[in-house]
Amino acid sequence: MILLAADSSYKDKKVITIGIVSELTGLSERQIRYYEERKLVFPDRTPGGSRKYSFADVELLVEIANKIEDGVQTYEIRQEMVKQQKINEAEEHKKMIQGQLNARFGIRKK
Amino acid sequence: MILLAADSSYKDKKVITIGIVSELTGLSERQIRYYEERKLVFPDRTPGGSRKYSFADVELLVEIANKIEDGVQTYEIRQEMVKQQKINEAEEHKKMIQGQLNARFGIRKK
């Protein structure tokens, strides 16, 4: 009996090759690879070395391209991303601490 | 400003190449192509002729493989699929008729 990986968040599974990503976004493969070089996207790789992207990556690429259209440089976009990432991490951390507090002193099922 | 196709149902977008499908399902490419030959899956094609599958296809392939493991033949699986499809179509039809009736004689916003 074959089982499919249960986590199954289609949006985050890296399964799309660069040609298709190019079609979906309208960006050239050159652009997509360049944004990776600038550390804005992080595709997985097949054993053979081909890039694999998720739908989330596709959405991100579109956002990146829109910002660039607006004259924002890849470096600045990267700054924003790092900053946002730190905010998210802090948020995560807060949640975790709260979870531990609840586990020890919070309401528990009787 | 780049816009992403709004329908965006990741599950049904045909964007996965056969190698990745093989990885996701554990099936050989031979098997995947054979099930297509038996009219059980219907991938899209790139202009160059490469097959493109959706996550829904991936799930379907797993179901197919499980049935075959249970000794069900592709022909029978196909029968079931056609039958189920007809049921769904009838359901769709019913909904549509109901929708038209509502449009003409049903409650309407004043």
Added chain:
DNA sequence: CTACCGTGTAAGGAAATCTAACATCAAATT
């Protein structure tokens, strides 16, 4: 016993992808 079913495998070719390098042109810097 024979025919069909599902799958493996091989061959040869075409499509898709990779990296690296050089070209271009606008915008920023000096």
Added chain:
DNA sequence: AATTTGATGTTAGATTTCCTTACACGGTAG
């Protein structure tokens, strides 16, 4: 103004991935 940098195009050659067709083979069904 001259130069550098940023983003992208293009080319070349190599590698990977995918395609179709054909043949092999064991298992199951008639």
